[in-house]
Amino acid sequence: MNYSFDFMYDIIKNRNKDYDGVFFTCVKSTGIFCLPSCKAKTPFSKNVEFISTALEAKEKGYRPCRRCHPMNGPHFYPKWLEKIETYLANNLNRAVLDLELSNLVNLEISTVRRHFKNKHTLSLKEFHRNLRLEKARKLMQEGKTMKEIHPLVGYQSVKGLKLAYTKHLGIM
Incomplete structure (x- = not known):
């Protein structure tokens, strides 16, 4: 040194x-x-x-x-973060509550949020929304309609999905 x-x-x-x-x-x-x-x-x-x-x-x-x-090196991320990421990826058809994630790893939600944001630079909700909208994009490329897609990615209506999709990707 x-x-x-x-x-x-x-x-x-x-x-x-x-x-x-x-x-x-x-x-x-x-x-x-x-x-x-x-x-x-x-x-x-x-x-x-x-x-x-x-x-x-x-x-x-x-x-x-x-x-x-x-x-563990300068970029230590707890092992339970993988469990959170997997849970979010497996629940794209609905909004996931903070309480679910907190209970999943038996930690305070503030701890979960802090470690998650350190790793991904996104909040839990932003990360989950990005996963859902990415799935919607892939389904559209496969030829599915917005009416078919919106319940699969956890949106209540076609209009809600269109608004989120346009805001996220800037296109429709």
């Missing part, structure tokens, strides 16, 4: 994701190491040591943070 201590400490104070995986923050007082973007409280500078790799941090006796999961 060719960065100064002050530079790296500023990175962790600002929680800059650009340096995730470039270096790791080890906190002497807790024995934990984190990614620079970790949302945990910024430790005092006297308690910080910067390390180049996660393996080096483990060899020095630090354990990985349970909040930022530094051993």
Whole structure:
């Protein structure tokens, strides 16, 4: 690492994701190491040591943070996110309620939303709507009419599907 201590400490104070995986923050007082973007409280500078790799941090006796999961790389996504994505893809014929998704993975919906948006940069509803409209587009290419398609992709009416389709793709 060719960065100064002050530079790296500023990175962790600002929680800059650009340096995730470039270096790791080890906190002497807790024995934990984190990614620079970790949302945990910024430790005092006297308690910080910067390390180049996660393996080096483990060899020095630090354990990985349970909040930022530094051993899983900078782009950690929980395994339960796949379950949410599959559920949304398998339920294109209707709107999916937040409560269903929350119950599916037994987590608060705010946690589900946060991790989902971090991965997809879309909300759950936007992602699901995009899947539904993409299916509608494919069905239209196969020669199906809007009247046949709208119930298959979870729209109450042809007009509702047309409006969403036009807004999403800008064409009809």
